[in-house]
Amino acid sequence: MLTLNDFCSILPSQIVNLQSTIVLMQSEQDKLVSKVQILEQSQQSTHGSLYIRWGRSSCPANTELVYHGFTAGKKYNAYGGGTNEQCLPNEPTWGRYDDAVAPFGGRIYGAEIDLNEATKYFPNNVNNQDIPCAVCKTHFALNLMIPARNNCYIGWTLEYSGFLMAGTFTSGSDGYNHICVDGNPEFLQHGGTDDNQNILYLVEAQCGSLPCPPYVQNRELACVSAQSNG
Secondary structure, eight states: OOOHHHHHHHHHHHHHHHHHHHHHHHHHHHHHHHHHHHHHHHHHHHOOEEEEEETOSSOOTTOEEEEEEEEEEOOTTOSSSOOSOEEEESSOOOOSOOOSOOTTOOOOEEEEEOOTTGGGTSSSOOTTOBOEEEEEEESSSEEEEEETOSSOOTTOEEEEEEEEEEOOTTSSSOOOOOEEEESSOOOOTTOOSOOOSEEEEEOBOOOSSSOTTTSOTTOBOEEEEEEEOO
C-alpha cells in the first residue's frame, strides 16, 4: 500500500510523463491541421468550373484565362454541319490532314454580328464585326447562362452581362444554339467586312405560348453569365 511519501515521490515523474504525452498529442494535432490545410488548398486550386465569354478575348478579374480565340460555327444558311457555336483557339495544332476540299465534310466559319443601328444596344458599332471569345476558369463550382436577365438571382455572382444572340429565323436552314455575347464586345483586327458566314443576331421575344407580360413582343433579350458555389 502506497504511503503519502511514496505518492509524493512518484508524482513529479507522472506529471513529466503526462506533459510529454500532451506535447506529443499537440504535435500530432498540428500535423493533422497542416494536412487539412494542404488538402483544402489543393481542392481550391483544382475545383471550379469553366465557361465561355463570347465577344471578349479576356476574362473578368479573379478568373483564370484558359485560352482565347475566335467565335465560330456553321454558315448561316447551311442545312448541315454542327449547330453549336465553338470557341476556336488562336493557336491551333494539327493531327493528320489533307488540304484538299472534302465535298461531304463539315465546315466551320468565323462569326460576325449583323445588327443595324447597333449603338442602340452596344456602346460601339458592332455591325459586321468579327468577334473573339475566351474560355475562363472560375473558382465557383457552378456556372449558368441565364437568358432574359441583365442581373443575377440572389446567391449567384455576375461574371458578365450582354445580349442573347443566335442565327436568323429567316434563313430557311437549321439554326444554331443561343449564346450570351458580352455587352461590351471586342473585335478581331481583320473584322468589319460583310462576310455573311456565321452570322449572329439579337433574339427577340415572341408572344403567344410565351406569356406577355412578363415578356414584350419583339423586345430583345438580355443575358448574364452567373456563378455559384451551390
